[in-house]
Every structure is written in structure tokens, then in C-alpha cells.
Amino acid sequence: MKDVNIMAFILVGLLVSLLIAIFVSPFASSYPDGLEKVAEIKGFLEKGEEWVLWKLSLMPDYSIPGSKNEKIATGLSGFVGTLLVFGVGYGVARLIRSKRS
């Protein structure tokens, strides 16, 4: 088997990630996750605080404030987040590499 070209590998990986974030994440389970469920059962859920960042953050809880359609908002915030994480990750890696001594 011939090696897949590295750029093709990266692009396919990014494309798959974007498709997951846009089209699959809106249909993810809405049950509370492990920590939240434990917090609920063991009675410390109310200790969690919604502080100022909650209001400042652009897409709190992977939704878009004021949006009517939750599924589209989730997919859209997933799209933005995935691209941003790729860009920041790539940028950080390039920055670290460029400082090679």
C-alpha cells in the first residue's frame, strides 16, 4: 500500500472532524455527562457557578444566544470551534517549531 500524501491525510482528517462537528454533534446524547450526573446524585450540582464568562463567551454551551434552531446553532458552533482549534493548534505548532534553537 502506498503512503497517503501527508497533506491529503491532514485535509481528510480536518474534513471528517468538520463533518462530525456540523452534522453529528447536534444529535449527540443530551443526558448529563459523568461528572454532572454524579454532581446531581451526590447533591453538589448547585455548587457550580455561572460566572461572568458565561455571559461574555460567544457560544455558551455550544449554542448561539438568540438562535431559534438549536441543532443548527450546535452544528455552527461546532464548525467554528473545530476550525479555530485547528488554526490555533497549527499556529502554536509552527510558532514552537520556528523558535528551534
Added chain:
Amino acid sequence: MAFVFSDHASERRVEMHVPDGFVSGGVNTITYIISGGVSVFAVREANKKLGDKQVPLLGVVAAFIFAAQMLNFPVAGGTSGHFLGALLAASLLGPWISCLIMTVVLTIQCLLFADGGLTALGTNIFNMGIIGGVLCYYILVALKSIFPKNKGGYLVSVAISSWMSVVLGASACAVELAISGTSPLSIVLPAMASVHVLIGIGEATITTAVVGLVLNTRPDLVGTYSYQDARTFNTMEA
């Protein structure tokens, strides 16, 4: 982390890393210091290890982890879990780059999506980046030396160490909650460990599938795979 529930909020999908208020200021301060120190060390190590191929790979692994973390899957009893990804990153890129990837993902989740508290960011990086990425990398290395030196033995090591990354990360979280006085250890540790034993099965399934897929397409990108059936040896220096 919309846990100040209103009627409609309970319908919403909830993502939750450790929010503000669960873990005490003292614990958060200590984990911030540890995570900060480890991050500085991780940048230095990454500086030695990042080859031409690893630069875009770091970006795409981070993007995949972010996207896959959004996919909560149901486990028992009305509870969901989601992918962590630290061991996936560690098996491809080593412990320190894995820790950096988790730091990037967790920081963006915190700042842009309010997923995980800002005061608890050090704690989340500690639990997922340092325990999940760095400690479990060394568990992977130890398991590799026990199991057969072939693809099967390697993938079994990946499966077990990725399962452990979820269980150990959650257990560390339980210890932090106990030290913070949020919930007694005798209650919160068994509760956290037992649910994450199940979530870890999902983690092991996804991690093993993805690592197996990369081994079949670009074995040279799996940095911790060093057996003869891979075409290239140590790949970090591309």
C-alpha cells in the same frame, strides 16, 4: 455546563468539564501552577520533537478531539459520556505534544464555549492533559513492553491505556472534589470511577479504531508504534 436549569435548559445538550465552584481555590491554584509548569516543559519538548509532518498533524488531531468531544454517547442510567482524546494524541505525537493539544482544546472550550470554568482550567488541564496525556502515555509504553511486539499487542495496549486515561482522570477529579470539601471521597470516588469505567469503554473503542486506521494509512504518523511491520521507525524527526 448549563446546570442552572430552566425548563428549556434541561432539554439542552450539556457538555461539562469541571466548572467554577466545584473545586476550591486552593486546589485550583495548585493545579494551575502544576499545569503551567508542565506546559512550559511541554513547549520545550515539543520544540525538539516537532517535525514537518507533526506541525499540521498537531492541528488536525486537536481539531478532531474538539469535534469528537461534542459527541456525547449514552451510557447506563440516563448518563452520557464523551471522548477525551488525550491518549489518542499521545500515541500519535507523544506525551508532551498531547498535553499541549489538550491545553489548546480545553482553553478554547473554556473561553469560547464556557465549557469548563476559567478558575478550573488548571484542574481540567491537570486531569485530562497531564494524567490523560502524559501519565497514560507512560502506561501505554509499559503495556507495550508486556504485550506481543506486533500490531495486535500494540492496539491492545492503546485500548487499555486509553480506558485508563478516562478512569484515572475522573478519579483525580474525585480526589480534587474531596479535597475541596465538595463531596466526601468515600462517596464521590466510587461514583466517578464507576460511571467512567463505562465511559472509558467508548474511549478505548474510538481511540483504538482511529489509531488502527492511521496505522493502516500512515503508520509513520503513529509516533509510539515502533515495530517492524511499520515501514519507518522513529518518526518524530521527520
